[in-house]
Amino acid sequence: MVLHVGRKSLMRWKLFIGGVIGAFLACHTSYGADQDKVSRPPNVLFILADDLGWRDLGIYGSVYHETPNLDRLARRGLRFTQAYAANPLCSPTRASILTGLYPARIGITAPACHLREVVLEKGLIPAQPRVRVRTANSLTRLKPEYVTLAEVFQQHGYITAHFGKWHLGHSGPYEPKDQGFMSDFPHTPAAPGPGGGYLAPWQFIKEPGIEGRPGEHIEDRMSQEAARFIQEHKDRPFFVNYWCFSVHSPWSAKPELVEYFKTKAKEDAPQRNPVYAAMVKSLDDAVGRLIEAVDKAGIAEQTIIIFFSDNGGFAYPPRNETQPPGYAAIPATSNLPLRSGKASIYEGGTREPLIVVWPGHTQPDSVTDALFSSVDFFPTILEMCGLPMPNHRVDGVSQVPTILGKEPVRSRVFCHFPHGGENQALQIPGFLPSAYVRDGDWKLIRFFAGNPDGTDRFELYNLRDDVGETKNLAAEQPELVKKLAAELERFLQDTEAVIPQFNPDYQASAVADPLMGWKARGCEAVVEGGVLKLKAQNASPFLGFSVGKQSGPMRVSFRLQVPQAGEGKIEWIPSGDARDQSQSVPYTVKETGMTTVTVDVPWEKAIGILRIYLPNGAATAQLDWIEFEVAGSKRRFDF
Numbered sequence: 001m002v003l004h005v006g007r008k009s010l011m012r013w014k015l016f017i018g019g020v021i022g023a024f025l026a027c028h029t030s031y032g033a034d035q036d037k038v039s040r041p042p043n044v045l046f047i048l049a050d051d052l053g054w055r056d057l058g059i060y061g062s063v064y065h066e067t068p069n070l071d072r073l074a075r076r077g078l079r080f081t082q083a084y085a086a087n088p089l090c091s092p093t094r095a096s097i098l099t100g101l102y103p104a105r106i107g108i109t110a111p112a113c114h115l116r117e118v119v120l121e122k123g124l125i126p127a128q129p130r131v132r133v134r135t136a137n138s139l140t141r142l143k144p145e146y147v148t149l150a151e152v153f154q155q156h157g158y159i160t161a162h163f164g165k166w167h168l169g170h171s172g173p174y175e176p177k178d179q180g181f182m183s184d185f186p187h188t189p190a191a192p193g194p195g196g197g198y199l200a201p202w203q204f205i206k207e208p209g210i211e212g213r214p215g216e217h218i219e220d221r222m223s224q225e226a227a228r229f230i231q232e233h234k235d236r237p238f239f240v241n242y243w244c245f246s247v248h249s250p251w252s253a254k255p256e257l258v259e260y261f262k263t264k265a266k267e268d269a270p271q272r273n274p275v276y277a278a279m280v281k282s283l284d285d286a287v288g289r290l291i292e293a294v295d296k297a298g299i300a301e302q303t304i305i306i307f308f309s310d311n312g313g314f315a316y317p318p319r320n321e322t323q324p325p326g327y328a329a330i331p332a333t334s335n336l337p338l339r340s341g342k343a344s345i346y347e348g349g350t351r352e353p354l355i356v357v358w359p360g361h362t363q364p365d366s367v368t369d370a371l372f373s374s375v376d377f378f379p380t381i382l383e384m385c386g387l388p389m390p391n392h393r394v395d396g397v398s399q400v401p402t403i404l405g406k407e408p409v410r411s412r413v414f415c416h417f418p419h420g421g422e423n424q425a426l427q428i429p430g431f432l433p434s435a436y437v438r439d440g441d442w443k444l445i446r447f448f449a450g451n452p453d454g455t456d457r458f459e460l461y462n463l464r465d466d467v468g469e470t471k472n473l474a475a476e477q478p479e480l481v482k483k484l485a486a487e488l489e490r491f492l493q494d495t496e497a498v499i500p501q502f503n504p505d506y507q508a509s510a511v512a513d514p515l516m517g518w519k520a521r522g523c524e525a526v527v528e529g530g531v532l533k534l535k536a537q538n539a540s541p542f543l544g545f546s547v548g549k550q551s552g553p554m555r556v557s558f559r560l561q562v563p564q565a566g567e568g569k570i571e572w573i574p575s576g577d578a579r580d581q582s583q584s585v586p587y588t589v590k591e592t593g594m595t596t597v598t599v600d601v602p603w604e605k606a607i608g609i610l611r612i613y614l615p616n617g618a619a620t621a622q623l624d625w626i627e628f629e630v631a632g633s634k635r636r637f638d639f
Contacts, residue, residue: 041158041237041385042358043303045230045290046377048097048241049283050090050165050193050248051342053313053335054351055271056280064264064271065280069288070355073307075365077357078403083372084413084438085311088342088349090192091138091167093310093374094243098148098168098179100378100394104416104497106146110138113169114192115596117557122496126636127503130510133449135433136418136498141169142179147390149378150180153239156387161185163226164243167192181241185225186210186218194218194245195593197252197323198282203565203591217254219246223286227293234297237385242290246283249314250593251332252323253278270334275322276314300359304384307355308374312348315341316427319531319622321563339469344430345417345445346469356403358384363405370408371438372399395495413438414491418448418500420530423514423639427529433500437488438463444474444484454502458485516637518626519544523614532623532639534614542571542613543623550630552603558612559624561594566615570599573609589615594624 055061059071059079086096091111092103103109107122118141125137142148150160162181168174170189177184187207196203198219200212212221226242257278265272287307294303313333321328335341335348342349354372356362361384375396382389383398402408420431433448441464450457458481460474474481492499510516514527523534523541534541547554556570571584587599601607614621626637 040302041156041387043237043294043299044153044239044381044385045294045303045305046097046239046241046381047287047290047305047307048094048243049307049309050244050246051311051314052247052280052283052309052353053315053333053341054338054348054353055335056247056313056333057353060353062271064261064266064269065277067280067284069284069291070307073287073291073305073357074355077305077355077362077364078366078368080354080356080372081367081369083308083352083354084374084415085309085350085352086374086415088311088344088415088417089419090165090248090310094166094168095142096374096396097308097377098142098150099146100149100375100396101146102375102395102414102416102495104414104492104495105395106142107139107498108142108168109136109416109498110419111167111192112138112140113142113167113174114190115140116171116598118172122498124498124501125638126634127505128510128516128637129503129505129507130513130516131421131503131638132454132506133421133433133500134503135421135500138419141172141174144173144178147392148180149381150176150239150241152180152382152387152390153385154180154182157237159233159236159238160241161226161229161238162241162243163222163229165191165193165245165248166243183229185222193248193593194250194252195591195595197250197592198245198279199252199254199323204593215254217282219244219282219286220289223289227289230290230293230299231297234299244283244286246286247276247279247313247332249318250320250323251275251279251318251328254282255324257281258324258327270336273318273327273330273332275318275324275327276332303359304381305355305357306377306381307353308377309352312338312341312344312350312352315348320561337468340429340431343420343424343428345415345432345434345436345447346430347443347463347467349430350415358403362403366405368402368408370399370402371410371413372402373410373413376410411440412487414488416492416495416497418498421638423527424530435488435492435497437484437491439484439487441465442480442484443469444481444488446485446488448500449502460484514639516639517545518637527639530624530639534621534623536614536619536621540613541618541621542611543626544609544611547572547607547610547628549606551605552601552607552630554601554603554607554610555598555629556601556610556612556626557596557598557629558626559594559596560589561592561622561624562589562615562618563592563620564615564617565590565592566617568615568618569613570601571611571613572601572603572607573611574603574606584613594622 057067085093124134127134161183162176166189175189191204200216261274261277338348339346340348379398416435424431436445445459447457522538569584573582628635
């Protein structure tokens, strides 16, 4: 495993090293194998699942999925029933965990940190006339100015390591090695998921020298490497940040596990997708391997273990074919009794499983219904380890009293989600520009510009009586709506949140053309759930658009997903009657996951007609958006 030391971490290490060494030596004379294990700072193993739902574990109520290791872990410590991610999507929650700050304050409000474009300032994106609400332009990098949990640990003598998915920035001072982690495996900072599949050969891993046996599962390999790290560093305090790729798409799993869960599935059960169940099983196997490593190293009593998920489960049919095929029509999971799932402002989008094992402090097999937010991890973990808080603002509160069985410390939970739209909400209920506050049993949701006249719309639920959010009580409780709306507004102002606004250029007539002027040729085209889906009818399918007299050079970008790698092209025809004057520039798609493609059109005259040809051999494709950029001016088509 390669050791990476970043510039920011090195600089901060130099600033703190004098004081840290003095304090450290005073309290902890040495780290020999037989040194007083009780007196040394505890190790921290933080395990973060990707897209795992609240009901996906056996101990949280699943009767289909099998999670014996996570169930066993929960029986060692404390299980939260009302823990929340700060956002219903991954990157924002990950940023909140590492910094203790709300995504609204940081500006990372969508999973956009794999994009090539570096966006470091908050703002609203331009909107087409067919879009009712202007939404936020999420930052695409976690700014280096924020102090991360890993940096604090490193500054106090801990060995720090990151394993797995990152999705907080790449190609610059934004990778794990620059955010406090001394090692990073398998070093895939630009990968939003395991594109191409979980089983080797791995397409999404670019690091030289990391190859797997044919069919090897990436979670098996990662947990083996993490187990080795734990064994090698058992005599030093360590912070292992194990961020699983599981159970994010693509929907691929070990064939033998899929066959097993196929025989177990019941047609009328809410959870019945064999591929997803197999993915959950591989996740649980990896967790079991990590627990075993801690136990075998003899450091179980000195190791805090935390398990959490970054957002709700994907409670909808997979968008692409599964591996093995045949299960794409079955919803991946169900979060019932919670409403909806990943990408939704409803409970299924942000309520998560949370397990905390703190030997000597947590009561075995205990449960709490205390509120918890992902911003709380930062101050909570530092207090558990006896480390001082950095001298900067933190939004989270320490949950140590809650963990010790005392009175809960949090009375409110906030979430700001300035993304989505009416098309997305057709597939995913609650995938709309919105924010919520939960105060005790009450939850108020504010849908920005959600009314036909562009004013905000409110929904109010009593979660004690209606955890499924089926009865909107806003009309019956106007004074409570007013009170909670004021709380939510104070939160939005304090965090300087980007507030989605009604689009003044909105034209209802524009909705009649979901392709927004693009013409599909050689393929069928339909917009579903905010994605343009194409199905080839001949060997050269393309999308065409009349750019007209607009002169280049032009940069064309689009977010594309195809079932296999291949080469496509961007073609332009300066005059509609001069087909023999057409010119083109090729592009290559190397991954099967959603990929952002950017092509420069080096034509300085009027472009005329522009065509995007799909990669060769692509029988199907999905396009999230297309964007033109000329002389710094952008035109974007969000499907």
